[in-house]
Amino acid sequence: MSRIFRSDDVSIGERVVVRRVFGDVHSDVIGHVTSLEPLRLRPQEVGGYPSSLPEVEVPAEQIGIIKRLSPRRVRNSDIRRGEQAWAQEHPASEEQWTSDGQWLMRIGADNAALPLGRSAGVTPAPLAEIVEFYRARNLPPRVCLVERLGATAEPHVADWELGEETLVMLDESGAQFHVSASDTEELERLREQGFVEHHRRRYATSV
Structure with missing residues (x-):
């Protein structure tokens, strides 16, 4: 966990x-x-x-x-699809996969690498490559620690700056909202509308 x-x-x-x-x-x-x-x-x-x-x-x-947890089991593939949908809805000006094909490095949307490959959650995170990619563009290296999918990166970013914890809320149609874990009022409003927690995510930025 x-x-x-x-x-x-x-x-x-x-x-x-x-x-x-x-x-x-x-x-x-x-x-x-x-x-x-x-x-x-x-x-x-x-x-x-x-x-x-x-x-x-x-x-x-x-x-x-x-x-x-969500009322029903959420598979890693479900989380991946949700993150892929979010990335498509927020297009980047530049994208490049890491050489192992597991992390998508993005510029212009959230300036962060996303663990969207099928094996991202179980293979070593290519942090050196990610760091080099962003520093070559004069940007701080940044990864999105998506629950489960970004697990292998977590031990290596302990001294990075952690951003706000975000809950990804989905309804039966697949519509999703990203809400701060501390925004209890908004979370309650979404739950009343039939949204349930799907997974969590959090950015980590090298400082």
Whole structure:
């Protein structure tokens, strides 16, 4: 589970992932919240559906981080399609793929490299190439840490400047809005209109 995205306040009935910490060991539990104090989850069925499995209680001292998930399982390919759609809606003046074909380096839109390749989330991030690309254009190197897809870059940008955490909200038609994770009023308005959280993203800029 990524540590660049913060913990959420969750409610009963929501699907969440909880990282349990036992000293130097950790494990993740995914399920639906049945109780808050103490925190209890009912592990999910395949696909993210509610189950009738026994509840799992997580003591407060074992909670490392807790994140709200979309009501149904979101695949990496779903996230990639959403990010590709966003990039198409915000065209860049210059684009170039990294030599491994996993990160799309963009100029003029958000001036950032996006992890849009099929293997971006599991292959080493080509940060040296990305840094060289932007510095050659007198721009600060910048990557978009898309949840899951940008995972391999995260350990290498620990000393970079992290931007605001953004939630990508989608409705049943596929329409998407990018909203600050701290804008609770806008998030609630979108949820009332049928939008659900799809994934998260955050920019990191070399300083």
